[in-house]
Amino acid sequence: MGSGPWGFESPLRHHLQRQGSLPAHLALAGHALKKRPDMSESKPKILIIIPAFNEEANITGVIRAVKTHQPNAHIAVVNDGSWDRTGELAELHDVTVLSHLLNMGIGATMQTGFKYAAACGFDIAVQVDGDGQHPASQIQDLIDVLQKTDADMVVGSRFVSKSGYRPSMARGAGMAVFSHLVSIIIGEKVTDTTSGFRASGRRCIEFFSSHYPDDYPEVEALVLLHKKGYSIKEAPVQMSPRTGGRSSITPLRSIYYMVKVLLAIFIDLMKKLD
Amino acid sequence: MYLYQILAIVGAVVLFIFVVDFVRRGLLKEKYSVLWLASALAILVLALKKRLLDTIAGYLGVSYAPSLLFLVAFLFIMLIILHFSVVISIFHDKNKVLIQEIALLKNALKEAGLLPPVSGKDKGDKST
Structure with missing residues (x-):
């Protein structure tokens, strides 16, 4: 079992780093050479992480929108073992495509993005889902709040103000439970804990590249950040309904979601983070 | 000697031989065979020594002593399954990192x- 049954740390990563850190060096060299040569040193390096699983209907639109609204940001599409044309379509654009060999779930997918961001020295990583529900036009709002408040993470909330988002009864109840619980734990009001539209600062990127929950990670990530002593802020956003493809959330899964996340939160509170 | 004892002894011995053979042929790693061998030995000892079984059953208030064999086997199986769940979780994490x-x-x-x-062609394989 090598590293002991509970406290797991990437052995391969450590091995590779001892052997001269091949992935980090190659990735860094690639960026320094051909991406954005005209960037001034003072500007933060921004990475847009687009997790995508079987999103061939939406991925092109999402990449185009992000490029339009964030021309200076670098884009990394993390293709989570899609068996449709998601990967090929993403390759057509001038973006980094990180492809999982097999489907690993959203948590592992985002973590791959964070590992890439950490290895390439990005200052800010923004998650923009591949299904097109996160508005690219509001990425800048998240980044602005992150920089102004010096927070470690900014979550785009559908409930802070003036957003027209009305979830279904069951879903709304579940979201309310999570936001109350997390608000109590964190000691600060968080209105939208399940939003995946969020911007992470440098400390967050480093932390997430070694610790990120597996499935349904959004709520748990906030609790982990709080335990780590990092600050979380919210910014109001408006999300659009899906334009194509289908959601991964079914009624049965949402019950599993509730139970799993509640359990995970309480276990996280007992966990010891290094 | 009762028939149930003979059955339990034969079962335990067969299990023991199977596990040792699997390890010998490289189908089972030594570290995953320990719990299996321990459960086979425990059943074997309790089935051979009827007095020991009866004594323990008396202590525990189990009126029908042979059912203690089931309890012991059940507890070992729970232990083995829990062990596998832990091992699978570790594999899951290692898989993810890879x-x-x-x-x-x-x-x-x-x-x-x-x-x-x-x-x-170089796409995910949905067969897994």
Whole structure:
């Protein structure tokens, strides 16, 4: 079992780093050479992480929108073992495509993005889902709040103000439970804990590249950040309904979601983070 | 000697031989065979020594002593399954790290010009 049954740390990563850190060096060299040569040193390096699983209907639109609204940001599409044309379509654009060999779930997918961001020295990583529900036009709002408040993470909330988002009864109840619980734990009001539209600062990127929950990670990530002593802020956003493809959330899964996340939160509170 | 004792003894011995043979043929790693061998031995001892079984059953208030054999076997099976759940979780994490590193490495090779762009054949395998 090598590293002991509970406290797991990437052995391969450590091995590779001892052997001269091949992935980090190659990735860094690639960026320094051909991406954005005209960037001034003072500007933060921004990475847009687009997790995508079987999103061939939406991925092109999402990449185009992000490029339009964030021309200076670098884009990394993390293709989570899609068996449709998601990967090929993403390759057509001038973006980094990180492809999982097999489907690993959203948590592992985002973590791959964070590992890439950490290895390439990005200052800010923004998650923009591949299904097109996160508005690219509001990425800048998240980044602005992150920089102004010096927070470690900014979550785009559908409930802070003036957003027209009305979830279904069951879903709304579940979201309310999570936001109350997390608000109590964190000691600060968080209105939208399940939003995946969020911007992470440098400390967050480093932390997430070694610790990120597996499935349904959004709520748990906030609790982990709080335990780590990092600050979380919210910014109001408006999300659009899906334009194509289908959601991964079914009624049965949402019950599993509730139970799993509640359990995970309480276990996280007992966990010891290094 | 009762028939149930003979059955339990034969069962335990067969299990023991099977597990040892699996380990010998490399089908089972030694560290995953320990719990199996321990459960076979426990059943064997309790089935051979009827007085020991009766004494323990008396202590525990189990009126029908042979059912203690089931309890012991059940507890061992629970232990083995829990052990496997832990092992699977560890494998899950190791798997995740490998798949993430492969994704990053492939991208690094591509950026270094050592790998042609994804051709379409090189996609996820939904059979798993």
